[in-house]
Amino acid sequence: MNRLPASQFLDDAGLNRQHVFDLAALPADLLAPLQPRAHECRLILFGHAGRRLWECVQAEGLRREHPIDEYSVRTVESWLANALPAAQARFVFPAALGTVQVGLQRLGALAGWHHAAPFMVGVDAKWGSWFAYRAVILIDTALPVSEPEDLGHPCSGCKEKTCITACTAGALTEGVFNGPRCRAGRLAETSPCALGCLARMACPVGTEHRYEESQIRHSAAGSLAVLRRYAGLV
Known part of the structure; x- marks a missing residue:
């Protein structure tokens, strides 16, 4: 497995998943929105898995609106400055920096990280669903792919399907994710899943890597606020 230069720095900082793509080899429909420039030849996907990134973010304090995004960007910028100081790099994700739509789940699937789960969060055989995509850059340096x-x-060998029965909103019972039921369940006045998906937490894969309760609540609070705005409750 090829490793990025100074990848231990990224691992220690919590961005412990990294994948280098040959930009020209990406599927056309995934490549086109990125609007690659002539000098750019590689795409690097950065992710985190497990608890380390949140520990680092908490150590800095949660004073900003998007502390994980901002921490991730600063970490990648520091890595670039030290490991590839001559490189020209352009962020296309997080959304606050990027101006294009990035197919994160498609990239994750191509990297072998992302498999579809009934509860609509990517799942990995090692980390379970306790990972996320944190940054994407395009770069002019021909790093090993x-x-x-x-x-x-x-999920293919899971017979119990505890995630399906754990969903009190009944969003998974028909074999296809039911978005309206999920939203209604989360927005209910006494919802047990407003600040954490019960189906996700019932999944037996990667439980040793489950986020701290504070991270689960932080991420869920952000998505809940979006749902409330969408539903006209704010």
């Missing part, structure tokens, strides 16, 4: 991981789809 990463090989996709192949740990298999963890």
Whole structure:
């Protein structure tokens, strides 16, 4: 497996998943929105898995509106400055910096990280659903391209399907995710899943990597605020 230069810095900072793509080899519909420039030849996807990134963010304090995004960008910028000081790099994600739509789940699937789960969060055989995509850059440096991981789809051998029965909103019972039921369940006045998906927490894969309760609540509070605005409750 090819590793980025100074990748230990990224691992220690919590961005412990990195994948280098040959920009020209990406599917056309995934590549086109990125509007690559002539000098750009690689795309690097940065993610975090497990608890380390949140520990680092908490150590800095949660004073800003988007502390994880801002921490992730600063970390990648520091890595670039030290590991590839001559490189020209352009962020296309997080959304606050990027001006294009980035197919994060598609990239994750191509990297071998992302498999579809009934509860609509990507799941990985090692980390479960306790990982996320944190930054994407386009770069002019011909770094070695990463090989996709192949740990298999963890849901294929799961017989209990505890995630389906754990969803009190009944959003998973028909075999296809029911978005309206999920939204109604989260927005209910006494919702048990407003600040944390019960189906996700019932998944037995990667439970040793489950986020701290404070991170679960922080992320869920952000999505809940979006749902409330969408529903005209704010």
